[in-house]
Amino acid sequence: MNELDLKVVDQLLSTTRSIRKRLDLERPVDLAVIDECLELSLQAPTGGNSQGWRWIVVTDPRIRAGLADIYARSAEGYLKQRAEELKGSTDTQNVKVYDSAAYLVDVLHQVPVHVIPCIRGRRSDDAFGNASLYGSILPAVWSFMLAARARNLGSVFTTLHLKHEAEAAELLGIPENFLQVGLIPVAHTDPAAFKPVSRQPLDTLRFHDRWSD
Numbered sequence: 001m002n003e004l005d006l007k008v009v010d011q012l013l014s015t016t017r018s019i020r021k022r023l024d025l026e027r028p029v030d031l032a033v034i035d036e037c038l039e040l041s042l043q044a045p046t047g048g049n050s051q052g053w054r055w056i057v058v059t060d061p062r063i064r065a066g067l068a069d070i071y072a073r074s075a076e077g078y079l080k081q082r083a084e085e086l087k088g089s090t091d092t093q094n095v096k097v098y099d100s101a102a103y104l105v106d107v108l109h110q111v112p113v114h115v116i117p118c119i120r121g122r123r124s125d126d127a128f129g130n131a132s133l134y135g136s137i138l139p140a141v142w143s144f145m146l147a148a149r150a151r152n153l154g155s156v157f158t159t160l161h162l163k164h165e166a167e168a169a170e171l172l173g174i175p176e177n178f179l180q181v182g183l184i185p186v187a188h189t190d191p192a193a194f195k196p197v198s199r200q201p202l203d204t205l206r207f208h209d210r211w212s213d
Contacts, residue, residue, distance in 0.1 A: 015194040019154030020100040023187035025110040037147035044140035052120030068109035074163035111185040154189030
């Protein structure tokens with residue numbers, strides 16, 4: 001078996017970012033490329049090898065506008081609260097994230113492709129069941145986003161529209177026994193957007209054997 005080029009793999013993993021402001025709203029995305037990314041995502045692990053995932057690739061302007069409207073209504077209160085919390089803040093990283101999130105609300109309807117990952121099942125009061133449900137789709141979601149980044153497609157995993165999940169399900173024709181887990185806007189982007197960012201030091205986040213403060 002050929003060894004992986006760790007330098008290339010590590011670069012992919014360390015530079016895949018949430019892209020909002022640099023999504024190209026004018027350039028069409030070849031759906032064959034989206035399918036390439038989805039094919040790769042299907043190799044991700046899934047609980048019990050159930051493969052209960054479904055993917056809705058939305059390009060119809062009317063449906064994208066409908067999703068963007070749901071997203072905007074879901075985002076309104078949350079973003080207003082975040083704006084208040086960040087007023088006068090010196091935390092430039094969080095201010096930038098809020099600013100880009102607010103920008104996405106305004107342009108989401110123009111992003112050429114919306115990808116909606118779904119999984120068979122519904123949430124419950126059982127922590128194990130919920131973890132298994134989301135654990136059966138989120139690895140595939142990340143694989144999709146990594147594959148998109150490798151093709152210079154920007155994306156961001158969003159969940160705000162799920163405040164009105166039933167309305168989105170009706171718009172998209174999703175049956176009741178499937179759960180939406182997010183909305184991923186996808187578009188071409190400037191390759192310079194893919195770069196490492198500042199994170200907390202590992203030593204402040206990793207414990208050995210037992211939790212410690």
